[in-house]
Amino acid sequence: MKAKKKHVLGLLIKLCELVIVTIVLSSLIILGGFDVPSDWVYLASAAVSFLILYMFYWERGTYYFVSFVAGGVPGRVFLKFDERVSLDVIENTISGLYSGERVLVTGYKTVSRYEYELNIKS
16 A cells, blocks of 8 residues: 555544544433533533543654764665764764664765655655
């Protein structure tokens, strides 16, 4: 499956989950007998549902596109880390991928999660 289709399918699944959680929360509010005007039940439950799912799916991570030279051979790679990291950490990570051979990073930039997913092999 191509990355764009995966992305769209992922968004549709998240939307369906939002609708399901909203329905469950509004049903709990209505069945719980809370004294809330009916118009506010759906708005409040939708907002809470959105916050719950946002925290659940919040993607923590930093994505990098790195150009480097290892043993005189240039290369490029996409990397993902849990947080922002220093250049030394990036060099050490790539060195680990190249059997400990010393790597010189010639350039790097942060990229979006979507661009990262488009360029890695599924």
